[in-house]
Amino acid sequence: MYRFVRYLVQQNSVLNWPETASIEPRITICLMHNNTATWWNPEREQFLGCDLAIAHFIIARGGAVRFCDIDHWFECEEYGKVPNTVPNIYHDGYKLEAIDASNTNIMYCSFDNIEPVPTLKYLNLSNCKYIDDWCLDRLSSYRQSVEFLDLSGCPRITERGLATLHKMSKLKRLRIENMPKVCDTPLIGLMLEESLPGCIVDGVDYDTNLNEGVDQQPEAAESFENYEKKLLSAIQSEMTGRYFPTSNIRF
Template identity: 40%
Template sequence: MAISYSRLIQLRLAQKCFQRSCRSVSRQRPIAASSQISKIDHKKMIEPEKKEDRVIYELPKVHVEEKKTALALFSSDTNYGIKVIEVINAIKFTPYGIRQAWDIFQEDKLLRSQVYIKERAEFLGPELATAHFLCYRGGKVRFHGQEDWITQDPDSDTLTSLPKFYVGSYKVEAADCSKMTLIYEGLENMKKMENLKWLSLESCPYIDDWCLDRISGEYGDTLEYLDIRNCPLVTDKGIASLSKMKKLKTLILGGHPEAKNLELVCLMLEDILPEITIRGIVYCDTSLLKPNEANE
């Protein structure tokens, strides 16, 4: 059947129109979906989203190494090399700077060696804890009702004569701390002793006014004998603080270069404490001086 030329052109135009209509339909989005999206966007523009006022914990991101060697056991995230450099830079490499750094190191070491151990006092009691503290550092103690002093054997590191458990009958009556490097913080280990009557601090280089004030406040009702000879840091103020010790009967002085008015302070102590006997002090006899010299 033969088709005319005009009919062929009409069929070709109809085919192109059909193809264009298919393309336009495929490009269009669904009407319901597009309207819903536009509605949601419009709502967000009108009412912004509200954030909750609470903190949400997030797990830290941990970097897990896939491969580890035996040397990874000795690795660390801290750069200790930088810390060593900071310490070295803080030291002045001069004779004075090195000496100062060494003194600071020794003071810190001494402080750590005399720190108060609460567990020891709770386990042994304050009396035996004080005895262990003093004897292990070269001191001596004597308990109530005993005549022998207890000290550490220089050839041994243990104290066989001191109990290592709580015994209520052991009460420290006398403590000899002569030539010990006892500091103010170490006195925390010598408290709550109810029967302490005799105490010697002779030649203790770190005993100062603060230490004497603490001792007088702790043992003002029990201590009867006190020896503070050759304590170079003690001044008039420290000796004057001993006036709080109402039962003090014997006080031994001498070797206090910083005490400028020692005689005057001792006269004051004798007025406040009538039963006290002060040794090591020689009063100037003003009766032998001329009137002008006595006024001076």
Template identity: 30%
Template structure:
């Protein structure tokens, strides 16, 4: 390859790298915007409706108490008095939720089921925050954390406060080490919980 060809190739590589960096920065910024907590909105429509709006903005799905269907479309959330709309289940699969928005979960008193699957922004900080939300500690019965690369033993260990948890599924978590000791610790704190751990963790 001659000098001109090498220079052209180098320019293409630099432009490609700059484009990737811009896209990554843009999506990081956008996700950050989606996760900003609007406390005025919570006061206006109640914690469940505000949390549902946040979750759907971030690509998650919710199921309300007394509803059979999952809601995934922000524009088709059910209407009605805030005191009659309660989130019962959250599916965060492929969503961009992260710790900054977890204040939206504060006050949700009826969440029984929660899934984090391929959540690239989910971290130990998120799980630690979840484990300190009184309403979630009291209600949550089923939790799945799957294919979330930023979760380590620290985040999973924090779940020991979820006293009503009956089922905990952990799968494809490369950050988990010493799984036997981790399960033993959780079993002591959560004797009524069935813990399913992927051997590959």
């Protein structure tokens, strides 16, 4: 058993465990990283196509997705099962535009199943306990499409991971509140807004003493929730020319 665990730790060097760390958390996390439920399934993508393969993966793990030209979310009623309303064979009319993976157990290796698609503009990863700095580095794959990103409530993310988001040139709104491992959040927020001129960072408590004379744009900015609604509405209007109602849970 020890040799097996040691092998898993070596294979998961991304975790970057310190030598003094206890073996118990290594066992738990490494086994989860090697759970077959998170492995990439090439047959699924070949059979469904990239967009629907991602949808099946996210929905089966408790998340939700939305497609272009369809004004509602698809989510599972029972964990692990994809509803019959989602095609189980390739259909070129289903193009992914939004992923809500909040409160799910997705982790670094899960992104092998979430390839970048050009129509994806909305990505919610809030309150995901296994999302860490290494995961954020992989988000650069979505830099040409994602405009909205919610990372709030992710306990493993640090300022080092947030710094990698400067690559996401299309980003217009970023939420980073309630992230206990992030140091100097106001400074990180200002640096990201400087490196991403078109992006507003939400969830940052900007201290007026941080940098006297700095334009406090976030205080006067449109609320995060209103922007979230408008973004998804604009996406839908752009695709179909019609407005759809919003809900208090997902927009």
